[in-house]
Amino acid sequence: xxxxxxxxxxxxxxxxxxxxxxxxxxDRTLQAKxxxxxxxxxxxxxxxxxxxxxxxxxxxxxxxxxDRDLER
Numbered sequence: 001x002x003x004x005x006x007x008x009x010x011x012x013x014x015x016x017x018x019x020x021x022x023x024x025x026x027d028r029t030l031q032a033k034x035x036x037x038x039x040x041x042x043x044x045x046x047x048x049x050x051x052x053x054x055x056x057x058x059x060x061x062x063x064x065x066x067d068r069d070l071e072r
Contacts, residue, residue, distance in 0.1 A: 004048030012041025 015038030022031025 002048050002052055004051060005045050006048075008041045008044030008046075008048055010041065011044060012038050015039070015041055 015034045015036070017034070018037060019031050019034030022028065022034050
């Protein structure tokens with residue numbers, strides 16, 4: 001889990017709390033802010049996952065190049 005994913009999970013959890021508090025207090029503004037923060041967190045987590053995928057693919061590619069170079 002990378003930093004982006006952690007930030008995303010934190011924002012998502014914070015957003016859920018704000019959304020639910022907004023519902024309980026009948027505060028549509030707070031509820032909307034909570035939904036927005038929750039969505040931001042989900043996007044951050046997806047971005048973090050994509051970054052990890054790229055990093056993993058690059059590591060595999062680098063390993064394949066090293067192996068090929070050693071065979072020469």
